[in-house]
Amino acid sequence: MKRPTLRSRLACLGAGLGLSLAGAQALAHPGPLDQNGGHYDGNSYHCHTNDCEMPDTFSRTGRDSFFFDPRSRDKFFNEIDWSYDEDFDGDCQNTRNEILVATSRAPVRYTNPRNCEVRTGEWFDEYTGKSFTVAAQIDLDHIIPPRYAHNQGGDQWPAQKKIAFANDPMNLLLTERSEIRRKAERGPSRYLPREEYRCDYVRQWLAIAEKYDLRLNNTDRNRITVILRDCDTQ
Numbered sequence: 001m002k003r004p005t006l007r008s009r010l011a012c013l014g015a016g017l018g019l020s021l022a023g024a025q026a027l028a029h030p031g032p033l034d035q036n037g038g039h040y041d042g043n044s045y046h047c048h049t050n051d052c053e054m055p056d057t058f059s060r061t062g063r064d065s066f067f068f069d070p071r072s073r074d075k076f077f078n079e080i081d082w083s084y085d086e087d088f089d090g091d092c093q094n095t096r097n098e099i100l101v102a103t104s105r106a107p108v109r110y111t112n113p114r115n116c117e118v119r120t121g122e123w124f125d126e127y128t129g130k131s132f133t134v135a136a137q138i139d140l141d142h143i144i145p146p147r148y149a150h151n152q153g154g155d156q157w158p159a160q161k162k163i164a165f166a167n168d169p170m171n172l173l174l175t176e177r178s179e180i181r182r183k184a185e186r187g188p189s190r191y192l193p194r195e196e197y198r199c200d201y202v203r204q205w206l207a208i209a210e211k212y213d214l215r216l217n218n219t220d221r222n223r224i225t226v227i228l229r230d231c232d233t234q
Helices: 006-017 021-025 095-103 146-151 159-167 177-183 195-211 218-233
Strands: 038-041 044-047 118-124 131-134 138-142 172-176
Touching (some): 095 118, 095 172, 138 177, 195 218
Antiparallel strands (some): 138 172
């Protein structure tokens, strides 16, 4: 019997969770203040301190990057708006544990009888090429980081779209924690995984960006174009 591919298993997981903009809407909420002293509530931004600044509201579609400095958006980023510690189907497993179960190459074992938290299994790290058997050694990485999406226009997304993006299996991979720190919020122009995975990695960047109508910055898009040109000649 043919073993399901990682991509097909993640697709099934996304369908099983019922992950959609509408499904995520009920879980999205304003949350605490960002470093600017305010927070987003849906499409609105609310200030709660005297020195809080309101974000710009002009449409960036089709605008030249000269008019848009992503660094000016960073202070409005709030992790709670992009939370991926969610349990969409009410089975006590958050997104991380759902993906640990879906992608393990061996039967998983749990830390408690309710099967909420995965302890052991077998996972292949696409970024580094290493394999792991202890869940605590790896964590979820967003292929396109939420902060990157926020700075590229995702700050103006509805709350439910931010949650859907942050929990979408299409945008999540398990990798060792040190690699997550090395990648941080960088795009393909500043971070790339091992050479054997680079073509798939940048193709996934484009697929996710298209799915969420996210505009990549010019430096990253140019880097992706160069990499894919080399991929086509291999």
